[in-house]
Amino acid sequence: MTSLAILPARIALIAIFLGALLGQVLILPMFIEETTYFHPEVAHLATPYRCAVTAGLVFLQIALICFWILILKLRRRTFYQASSLHWFSIAICAAAAATLLVLGLGIHLLGFIGAGGPGVVLAVAGGVALGGTATCLLVALRGMLASRIRKQNCVK
Numbered sequence: 001m002t003s004l005a006i007l008p009a010r011i012a013l014i015a016i017f018l019g020a021l022l023g024q025v026l027i028l029p030m031f032i033e034e035t036t037y038f039h040p041e042v043a044h045l046a047t048p049y050r051c052a053v054t055a056g057l058v059f060l061q062i063a064l065i066c067f068w069i070l071i072l073k074l075r076r077r078t079f080y081q082a083s084s085l086h087w088f089s090i091a092i093c094a095a096a097a098a099t100l101l102v103l104g105l106g107i108h109l110l111g112f113i114g115a116g117g118p119g120v121v122l123a124v125a126g127g128v129a130l131g132g133t134a135t136c137l138l139v140a141l142r143g144m145l146a147s148r149i150r151k152q153n154c155v156k
């Protein structure tokens with residue numbers, strides 16, 4: 001990764017991290033307050049859903065921190081070391097956990113509560129597809145990195 005690509009990658013990671021933080025602190029509480037005002041029948045779900053969405057955003061932020069560290073390792077030319085596999089593993093676990101949270105919330109909201117319409121179905125399907133794809137890509141990249149590290153160690 002060239003230094004020309006590292007700066008935009010870092011800017012994107014910072015923007016996504018700050019967007020998730022803004023969502024946790026400002027947007028999510030306002031959305032929950034508005035939803036419970038207009039739909040008091042779901043007020044009992046406000047706290048558990050807020051906790052689940054916040055946990056999902058925290059998992060996203062954990063993955064972003066892992067990517068930041070991996071980009072730092074690229075810049076320092078220490079990427080092809082076994083310690084990089086650890087950061088990939090953490091990012092994989094975070095992506096998988098966030099995806100399972102989206103799936104769980106969707107199943108609970110649509111299947112058990114019976115709330116939400118086509119927009120919720122589309123949002124859940126999109127979130128699960130995106131999270132599942134990201135998790136699979138991270139697993140593949142981790143496997144490629146592990147293979148490269150093994151080959152590099154055999155040559156030495």
